[in-house]
Amino acid sequence: MLFFTSENRLQSVQSDRIFAAYEITRTFVDFLAAICFLVGSILFFATDTQYQATWLFVVGSLFFCLKPTLKLAREVHLWRVGEMQSLARRTKD
Numbered sequence: 035m036l037f038f039t040s041e042n043r044l045q046s047v048q049s050d051r052i053f054a055a056y057e058i059t060r061t062f063v064d065f066l067a068a069i070c071f072l073v074g075s076i077l078f079f080a081t082d083t084q085y086q087a088t089w090l091f092v093v094g095s096l097f098f099c100l101k102p103t104l105k106l107a108r109e110v111h112l113w114r115v116g117e118m119q120s121l122a123r124r125t126k127d
Contacts (some may be wrong), residue, residue: 042112049115056108063097063104070094 036042043053074090077083 037109037113042109042116045112045116046119049112052111052115053108056104056111060101060104063100067094067097067101070097 043049070090071094074087074094077087077090
């Protein structure tokens with residue numbers, strides 16, 4: 035089984051649910067990053083809120099770093115599910 039192929043999510047109902055859960059989480063992280071950058075950008079217009087704006091940019095950047103981490107975790111999770119299912123099929127035979 036290869037990583038980052040569409041067949042991974044189609045292995046079973048369980049793998050489809052795992053894929054969906056990770057996608058919902060990644061979308062939520064995307065929104066959080068966008069909100070941090072939007073609010074940070076607005077706060078950056080005033081000199082007295084630039085410190086808070088900078089921190090929002092840092093937090094938003096961390097959220098953007100979390101996205102590929104979640105994607106890789108999803109692929110590893112799907113791979114493990116696929117391996118377990120393959121092992122279960124082999125032991126039945």
